[in-house]
Amino acid sequence: MNRLQGFVVLAGLCMAGNVAAADAVHYTAPGKAAADLNIASLPRTEVKAGAHGDAPTAWQGVNLIDVLRAQGAPVGKELRGKALSDFVRVTASDGYQVIFSLGELDPDFGGRKVVLVDQHEGKPLDAKDGPYRLVVPDDSRPARWIHSVTAIELVEASTTERRKP
Numbered sequence: 001m002n003r004l005q006g007f008v009v010l011a012g013l014c015m016a017g018n019v020a021a022a023d024a025v026h027y028t029a030p031g032k033a034a035a036d037l038n039i040a041s042l043p044r045t046e047v048k049a050g051a052h053g054d055a056p057t058a059w060q061g062v063n064l065i066d067v068l069r070a071q072g073a074p075v076g077k078e079l080r081g082k083a084l085s086d087f088v089r090v091t092a093s094d095g096y097q098v099i100f101s102l103g104e105l106d107p108d109f110g111g112r113k114v115v116l117v118d119q120h121e122g123k124p125l126d127a128k129d130g131p132y133r134l135v136v137p138d139d140s141r142p143a144r145w146i147h148s149v150t151a152i153e154l155v156e157a158s159t160t161e162r163r164k165p
């Protein structure tokens with residue numbers, strides 16, 4: 001390959017990398033290959049919520065618990081024993097991070113509504129918040145409404161030997 005061809009290939013790789021970084025949410029879990037999330041097949045949900053006492057507005061996306069279930073996380077009947085110390089860490093492009101325990105999210109336990117939203121009032125999120133953010137309508141403060149989400153990780157936090165449930 002000559003220098004021009006090399007440049008074209010390199011430029012193409014850089015552009016592909018940038019697109020992936022801006023648009024994809026990376027999912028990782030112990031013992032599972034890392035993957036970019038595809039939420040297109042998940043049921044859509046809408047939640048009305050306002051941050052800082054603002055009038056509620058409509059956010060559309062998918063429930064975080066459905067994302068986790070689709071990725072094979074231990075939820076429902078599987079959520080027992082050691083899995084009850086699992087948590088979910090969400091990371092944004094600015095390095096901001098928040099966590100939720102799996103038990104907090106699972107409808108059989110805490111059932112907290114956490115929505116991975118890609119639309120606000122039916123339109124894609126603003127560039128500064130998007131393409132994905134969380135909305136946690138029942139938190140009293142909106143500090144876990146993490147925007148510009150780039151990664152969702154399932155983390156095992158148990159520090160003892162595996163115990164039978």
Ligand SMILES: Nc1nc2c(c(=O)[nH]1)N[C@H]1C(S)=C(S)[C@@H](COP(=O)(O)O)O[C@H]1N2
Nearest residue numbers: 051092093094096142143144145146147148
């Ligand atoms: N990526 C990222 N998300 C974030 C924050 C942040 O610093 N970085 N701040 C949080 C805090 S403290 C608040 S109060 C809300 C503010 O949301 P708003 O910008 O939609 O009002 O975003 C949350 N999400």
Ligand SMILES: [Mo]
Nearest residue numbers: 141142143144
């Ligand atoms: Mo905040």
